[in-house]
Amino acid sequence: MVVRRHRSGSGARAVCALAVVGVMATAAGCSGGGGGGSAVADGQGGAEALDAVHRAAAVLAGTASGTGTAVAAVGPAPGTTAGTAEVRTAMETAAGGTRVTIRGRGSYDFRSGRGRLMVVLPKDAAGEDEHRPITELLAPGALYMRNRGAGVPADKWVRVDTTTLADGNLVTGGATDPMTAAELLRGARRVTYAGRTVLAGVPVRHYRGTAEIGLAARGAGPGSRGALTAAAKGFRTDTVPFDAYLDDQGRLRKVRHRFSFANEGPPVEVVSTTLLFGFGVPVSVQLPDGRDIYTGRIRQR
Numbered sequence: 001m002v003v004r005r006h007r008s009g010s011g012a013r014a015v016c017a018l019a020v021v022g023v024m025a026t027a028a029g030c031s032g033g034g035g036g037g038s039a040v041a042d043g044q045g046g047a048e049a050l051d052a053v054h055r056a057a058a059v060l061a062g063t064a065s066g067t068g069t070a071v072a073a074v075g076p077a078p079g080t081t082a083g084t085a086e087v088r089t090a091m092e093t094a095a096g097g098t099r100v101t102i103r104g105r106g107s108y109d110f111r112s113g114r115g116r117l118m119v120v121l122p123k124d125a126a127g128e129d130e131h132r133p134i135t136e137l138l139a140p141g142a143l144y145m146r147n148r149g150a151g152v153p154a155d156k157w158v159r160v161d162t163t164t165l166a167d168g169n170l171v172t173g174g175a176t177d178p179m180t181a182a183e184l185l186r187g188a189r190r191v192t193y194a195g196r197t198v199l200a201g202v203p204v205r206h207y208r209g210t211a212e213i214g215l216a217a218r219g220a221g222p223g224s225r226g227a228l229t230a231a232a233k234g235f236r237t238d239t240v241p242f243d244a245y246l247d248d249q250g251r252l253r254k255v256r257h258r259f260s261f262a263n264e265g266p267p268v269e270v271v272s273t274t275l276l277f278g279f280g281v282p283v284s285v286q287l288p289d290g291r292d293i294y295t296g297r298i299r300q301r
Helices: 047-054 056-061 178-187 213-219 222-234
Strands: 002-008 011-017 035-040 084-095 098-109 114-120 134-139 142-146 157-161 188-199 202-212 239-247 252-261 268-277
Touching: 047 056, 047 178, 047 188, 047 202, 047 239, 056 178, 056 252, 084 114, 084 178, 098 134, 178 188, 178 202, 178 213, 178 222, 178 239, 178 252, 178 268, 188 239, 202 213, 202 252, 213 222
Parallel strands: none
Antiparallel strands: 002 011, 035 188, 084 098, 084 268, 098 114, 114 134, 134 142, 142 157, 188 202, 202 239, 239 252, 252 268
């Protein structure tokens, strides 16, 4: 990752720039439908809380097994389909008194590790008043982007090997890969149960804690392991605070991670939020052919 500081008439603006392709990425704030209501304890703390969080990725992929806790072991409710979901993301960073947010929306298949997002940059984040939404295709070990700009033809894709990125694409693409976000919870060391609340009309359990990226990498599935291994080496600190919200079927409905890094100057805090809903939605992601991938020079902004 690279932290670039831009100055304009409105003062200093610090933003995170994509390490390889140069697209402006920032940290995730809360993407609509945040939890409301008061939290009420119902005894789901201690080891049960840790187990529920550890199993979140497996529940999403439909691979959870064993007895576990009531929250984590119960499969999808009758009439629902596991494995896919609609996704909303937000990534927000604050530095020098300026806050910048990038938002995305799409769908994801947790069984194949593939998804599609439309990522919208804030005005002027890419050096323009307006910027066309960037189409992102997510796949194990890879990120594909179209409408990248910076000299890339509009009909071409840019491919990035996420296992070579210093952050493992946790923040680079302007949205954390939903499966990687869930897999990161496998590295949870300390988890506190914060009670029940309601998220977008759905009763959920709120868990708060910290995760270690290296520990998560060792326990992650093959699709996320390479990216998390890269992130464990590239971040300033291996510890990532999080808030996770799980429904009564143990499915992750919302997760917020707080990343911290610094290349030059003071640390930059990046908050990445992923919101999951519409479980069972059909998801079909066709990756680009080699002839459609741009291999020329990308203009630096």
